[in-house]
Amino acid sequence: MGTHVIKMPDIGEGIAEVELSQWHVKVGDLVVEDQVLADVMTDKAMVDIPSPVHGKVIALGGQPGEVMAVGSVLISIEVEGAGNLKESAAPAPVKEAPVAPKVEAAVESKPAATATPRPAAVCQGPMVAREADERPLASPAVRKHALDLGIQLRLVRGSGPAGRVLHEDLEAYLAQGQSNASAPAAAAYAQRHDEEQIQVIGMRRKIAQRMQDATQRAAHFSYVEEIDVTAIEELRAHLNEKHGASRGKLTLLPFLVRALVVALRDFPQMNARYDDEAQVITRLGAVHVGVATQSDVGLMVPVVRHAEARSLWDSAAEISRLANAARNGKASRDELSGSTITLTSLGALGGIVSTPVLNLPEVAIVGVNKIVERPMVVKGQVVIRKMMNLSSSFDHRVVDGMDAALFIQAIRGLLEQPATLFVE
Template sequence: MRNRARDLGVDLTFVPGSGPAGRITHEDLDGFIARGGAQPATAPAAGSTFARAEGTTEVRIIGLRRKIAEKMADSVRRIPHITYVEEIDVTALEELRAHLNATKAKDQPKLNLLPFLARAIVVALRDQPQINAHYDDEAGVLTQHAPVHLGIAAQTPNGLMVPVVRHAEARDAWDTALEIARVSGAAKDGSAKREELSGSTITITSLGTLGGVVHTPIINHPEVAIVGPNKIAERVVVRDGQMVVRKMMNLSSSFDHRIVDGHDAAVFVQRIKGLLEQPATLWMG
C-alpha cells in the first residue's frame, strides 16, 4: 500500500481509512484518487474539533484604528529607538503601597504602581530635562518642557489612546492616582476632551498583569522617551550571599537615540530604579 501510494504521489496522511482501526485499504486509495484527492462526504462536519477551515476575511482598517496604525508607523520610521531594560526590586515599594491602601481614607483611591512610577519619573527628569521634551526633527529643534505632562497609554474599545496627566510634578500619590483614573476612564468611555488626549511630554505604557517579562515600547512622537513597567513577580535572587524571595519587576524603556545617548538612558533608568527601591525618597526634597 505504501509503495503504491508513493508511486502514485499520494500522501497517505490525507487518505481517510475505512478498515479496522482506520486502516487504509486499496479501495480507500482508489476512491481518494477518483475524487481528485478531495475529502469524502463523510469528512468532519463544520464545527467539529478537527474540521478543515477554508476562506479568508478582509477587514478594512479605518477611522481611529487607522490613525493609530499610521502614528505608530510614523514613530518607528522617524525615530531611531534604543531600548534599555533593568530589573527593579519593588519589595519595599509593594510593602509601602499595601500599607497606604490599608490605611487610606474612604475618599482616597486605591494605589497601584503607576503613581509611584510617575513620581520617580518626575524626580529623575530634574537631572535630565532633555528627556522631558519634544523633538521637531524637520526643524532640528528640541523643546524641553518644565512641567511634566505624563501620558498614560491606555487600551480602549476604540484602540490605543494616550490620556494625559498634566503637571504630574505637582501631584502627590493620591492626586496622581485620581487623575490617572479620571483621564483613563474618560478615554475609555469616549468622553475625553481633545486637550486630555494631547500634549504629553513623556509617556508610561503599562500592560498591568499582562506586562510580561520584557517589551520594546514605541515612542509617542514627538516625545523622546517612553517608560514601560512589566509585571511584578516573586523571584529568587541573591542578597548578601543568601538566596531570598523578592518581588521583582523589569522596566522596559525606549529613547530617541538622536537625543538620548545610551549612557544617559541608563542613568535615567538607574535613577528611577533607585527611587523605587527606596520609596521613602520619592517625596523627599
C-alpha cells in the same frame, strides 16, 4: 412625504473633516429620533452621530473609511408630512462608550455599563438566518466578546436599535445552548476555509499611521532594567490599608509617575519634544505624563498634566479619571494631547520584556512589565523578592545611551528606596 437631509455636523475644536468609521443603518431601515446612525473618527476620538428625526433611510452619503468634510451630506431620511426640506446638521454628536477595562493603563476587563441602561435582551429564538456575507450591526466591544466566546455574530438575534447585537444577546444565545461549546467534539477538528477581510479604518488606521511614522522617523533604542519592587509594594499595601477607604486605592502607576517627576529633575533632556523638521529640541519644566491606555477602539494616550505638582492620590485620581474617559470615548482633544513623556503598562499581561514605540514628538517612553516573585541573593542569603522590569525606549537622535541608562537607574533607585520619592 418629505426628505430630511442631514449634513456632517461641526464636531468642534477646529476640525474641518472626519473619517466615516461605521454605519449603523442601511438604506431602507426605519430609524427613530436619537438612534445612532454612524460613527465618525476625529484625530483622537470616536463620535456617535444620532438621528434628529423619525423616518426611513433613503440614501447614505459615504462609505466606511471615507474622509468627509464638515457640512457634506451624511444621510437622507424620508419623513412623514412635508418634512424638513432644508438640509440640516445632525444633532450634537455623542462620543461612543466602548468597553472599559478595569485596571490601570492597558489591561483587559469585562465590558462596563453605558450611561443609559439597556433593557435585558430577550432571546427570540435559537438563531437568526442571515446570509454568509452579511455583517450584523454590533459595536467593536460586542464583536470582540463574540470572538472570545466563539460565537458567529450572524447567527445571533439582535435586540438593539435596528437589530443591533448587544452583549445581552450574546448571553441569551449562550443560554439557549447554541455556543460552539455545544457542537460535537468532532467539529473542533473540521477543516476551515473561511476568510475575513478587515478594512483598516477609524482609530486603527490612525494608530497604524502614528506607529509607522514613529518607527520611520525616530532612531529607536531600548533599554531594560530589573527593579526590586518589594519595598514599594509593601508601602503601597500599607497606604491602601490605612487610607484606601478614605482616599482611594493606589496602584503602582502613581508611584511610577512620582519617580519620573523626581528623576527628570536630573535628566531634563528626557522631558522634551523634538521637532525634527525645525531641528529644535524643546525641554519642558512641566511634566505632562501620557499614560498609554487600551480602549475598545484602540490605543489612546490621555495626559496627566503637571504631574510635578500632584500628590500620590491626586495622580491616582487623575489617572483613573482620564483612563475611564478615554475608554468611554469621552476624553477631549486637550486631554489626549500635549504629553512630554509617556508611561505604558500592560499590567498583569506585561510580560518580561517589551520594546515600546515612542509617542512622537517625545524622546522617551517608559514601559512597565509585570511583577513576579523570584529567588534573589540579598546579603549572601537567598530570599524571595518581587521583581519587575522597566523596558524603555528613547530617540537616539537626541538621547545618548549613557544618559538613558543613568535615567532608568535613577528611577530604579527611587523605587527600590521609596522614601527617597518624598525627600526634598
